[in-house]
Amino acid sequence: MMRYVAVVCPKCGRASATKATAQRHQCPYCGTIIRINDATVITVGDSKKVREAVVRYNTQKKV
Ligand SMILES: [Zn+2]
Numbered sequence: 001m002m003r004y005v006a007v008v009c010p011k012c013g014r015a016s017a018t019k020a021t022a023q024r025h026q027c028p029y030c031g032t033i034i035r036i037n038d039a040t041v042i043t044v045g046d047s048k049k050v051r052e053a054v055v056r057y058n059t060q061k062k063v
Pocket of ligand 1: 011012013014027028030
């Protein structure tokens with residue numbers, strides 16, 4: 001099963017999902033290239049779990 005991570009963009013503070021094997025991920029909101037190793041990871045798991053975590057995080061942040 002493919003694993004995903006939910007990471008927080010250090011620039012705009014929004015969460016987005018990418019594959020757990022990725023080293024870099026471009027923030028879909030502001031375009032910043034996020035290095036996964038340096039980023040704040042909210043959760044790791046399957047795509048459904050990670051998507052839900054992303055939505056929950058971004059809703060709570062009200063960004
Ligand atoms: Zn961003």
